[in-house]
Amino acid sequence: GQNIDQPTEMTATEGAIVQINCTYQTSGFNGLFWYQQHAGEAPTFLSYNVLDGLEEKGRFSSFLSRSKGYSYLLLKELQMKDSASYLCAVRDGTNAGKSTFGDGTTLTVKP
């Protein structure tokens, strides 16, 4: 099975940088996804890591260490609209494309 841990809540200031961590213990691994979800809305895709290292996409970056079972999402130049829940999801090793989701980290950006 899969076990995924993320902090429940984080608070940061507009313009700052925040790092959201995700640790996982899995019986199989085929990639890790980060999604953003605003309250009452559908999750939207942010990033995908399958190899170790950093993937950068504009203000958002995501890092993966497979040996440590660890990933983080880095958000730079925070904006008020970044206030949302951030979900870490690990894809299992089967061909079904199933992902197990963490409970999400609720980020509040303050002025």
Next chain:
Amino acid sequence: DGGITQSPKYLFRKEGQNVTLSCEQNLNHDAMYWYRQDPGQGLRLIYYSQIVNDFQKGDIAEGYSVSREKKESFPLTVTSAQKNPTAFYLCATKTRQIDQPQHFGDGTRLSIL
């Protein structure tokens, strides 16, 4: 526009009643998924389907049923056996490509009357 349509947006269920949530997609994706999300929690997989006329149970399938008669459609029925159905239900689709993410519909919020 390509996308995923879930309906209705809000749904109320009476005691002992079965209700069906609709999910339709025109993305031509093979795989479709149903998730349940409770407040402050992540998504839990109810059922998934990789191909027409085939589907598999997820982690919390009890009290739910699905069908996949067409590639575009994957309806979810919440039966009376599901004693705590109040939740936000999300439908997702995905291509066969392993590095591609899931795409989500806007969700259906189900409550008990």
